[in-house]
Amino acid sequence: MDSRRIEGLWDCGYCDQKGILARYDRCRTCGSARSAQTIFYLPKDIEKAVLSDEERAKTSNAPDWLCDYCGSLNSADSMACSGCGSARERATKDYATLHSGTEINAPRG
Ligand SMILES: [Zn+2]
Numbered sequence: 001m002d003s004r005r006i007e008g009l010w011d012c013g014y015c016d017q018k019g020i021l022a023r024y025d026r027c028r029t030c031g032s033a034r035s036a037q038t039i040f041y042l043p044k045d046i047e048k049a050v051l052s053d054e055e056r057a058k059t060s061n062a063p064d065w066l067c068d069y070c071g072s073l074n075s076a077d078s079m080a081c082s083g084c085g086s087a088r089e090r091a092t093k094d095y096a097t098l099h100s101g102t103e104i105n106a107p108r109g
């Protein structure tokens with residue numbers, strides 16, 4: 001099974017910083033934390049975005065997760081929501097990592 005890991009990017013909603021790596025949960029320019037509304041997207045150059053084994057070792061395999069009940073963004077380590085205490089199994093959204101199975105409609109070249 002292909003388990004390539006592609007690192008998503010996000011844009012800061014406070015300053016103009018774009019393309020912040022998913023591994024950072026704060027803007028590298030102004031320090032603002034990303035929120036539950038933050039939208040992740042794939043980089044233009046997918047091949048370069050695929051993490052090497054070395055890089056993968058540095059990033060968490062388990063992504064951050066979003067609570068379905070209260071919308072709190074929780075760290076990958078916690079098994080229950082820090083906001084409302086809901087068990088993690090209820091969370092279905094993967095906000096930190098985009099996998100290679102994701103459909104990509106970007107034109108080539
Ligand atoms: Zn910023």
Ligand SMILES: [Zn+2]
Pocket residue numbers: 067068069070071072081082083084085086
């Ligand atoms: Zn919650």
